[in-house]
Amino acid sequence: MKYYVTTSIPYVNGEPHLGHAMEFLMADVLARAARKRGDETLFSTGTDEHGGKIAEKAAELKMTPQALADQMSQKFRDLVTALNVRPDRFIRTTDKGHEQRAQLIWKAISKDVYKNKYVGWYCTGDEEFFTETVVKENNGVCPDHNRPYEKIEEENYFFRLSKYNRQILEAIESDALLIIPETRKNEILSLLRSGLEDISISRPKDKIDWGIPVPGDKTQVMYVWLEALLNYITVLGYPENENFKKFWPADVQVVGKGIIRFHAAIWPGILLSLGLPLQKALYVHGYITIDNKKMSKSLGNVVSPAEIIDKYGADAFRYYFLRHIPSYGDGDFSWPAFEVSYNNELANELGNAVQRTLAMIQKYQNGLIGDMPDAQHDSSGYYEALQEYRFDRALDEVWEQVRGLNQYIDIEKPWAIAKTGDEDHLREVLAYQAGCLLEIADLLEPFMPDTSAKIQAIFNEGIVRPLETTLFPKFETSSKE
């Protein structure tokens, strides 16, 4: 079996934030889980780098757009590395290969492309046109970017999205293109039922120069959103590369709730025009708030992922965002909540379970573990949760086992057995504990790869091998203003 998973590619107009981090993590878990079960796996992510906004910002900073894109793309790459996220591909839309292949795609969909005049209100911040109503509601100023909408009249190429409306609708209704969670599916269905309009897919080059040229028309560049979507197949080497033939269609594409329209309507439209199968699934995650407030620079509540990782480590970061941000909804980050979770669940429950088991085996048996039983627990709930992209519940299942182990230890009281001198029984109990920890480590592998490897290293060899450092050292809870 092959498995292809993608994230959306972040636009490089801002610093990487917690939302980007979480999306990387979710795709990483899916990819690691797929590799673990033996699938030939390709996990792709990257950065989206063209468009007027980048050009504008580069000009402000007196940089070339390319230099700005280089610098920003690297920050996302650094975040990926810091999170211990391991994509097989990191595509940049300024990669030559992407640009060339995007142009091939343009030609391939040309039967569905026509030129027309477009008049509308445009926000450079969103790279998007808005309806008259929206503009009026916001008194002519885009609320997300705090800048006035511009009235633009221009010649654009249009894509006949309307032509594929029915096919897209049917694919989603039938779950041929599975959208998860269901509320997101319903949203997109109502959009599709109300009818899709053709969309503008180019911009005049004299307005926006920083983009991929439209083949055969020197006056136009591709609309950045269109071209960014194409990364999902250009990264595979569309149309001729073996990887493309092997890995497309994607098994799942991970995106945030703000961009489902692009991924559940426009992108499928392009694929249909190309005569390609649609992605099999679209998993839509929510947004993260900080202290229950939308994160924003003006509120000054931005928490950088690096700040958390530096202090607590990648696995603790992965753990919190995968377990405590609801997989099917929005979630919240706060330092106190993070620290409580870290100290109680990682240090006390898991870390200490490892420590007490390790210590007793050393103390009572000179480190010799004895025969460990094979995995004893029913982990079907964990696998079902993973199957449904419920990362939070999958980790709940693992923690059921962690708690179960601590209970077992308190019921059996190996320290009391040690006093009776019943060595066989003691060895049996301690080996069972170690076996449980290996089982837990196995389940944790996609979520917390380092922790998993450390636990395995301790108990894997029949004789315990203690770590040099504590698994999850406790921290004083700091209250940050």
Place this chain on the structure above:
RNA sequence: GGCACCAUAGCUCAGCUGGUUAGAGCGCAGGACUCAUAAGCCUGAGGUCGGUGGUUCGAGCCCACCUGGUGCUACCA
């Protein structure tokens, strides 16, 4: 305006096609223990399941309306 969703212990949430005393985690209180990162384990207190009316032998789960909140989407002028 339309469509959809949500409102359950102090907090975050589970509750499948309606069926005995409504659950978990956190937080809080108490207890027994000592292998361990003063960790872990046990017990307990806490809910008229947003409101009103209805269907039913029986509703947190169904229906109507109301209140409050969220998402998607639209339009007259």
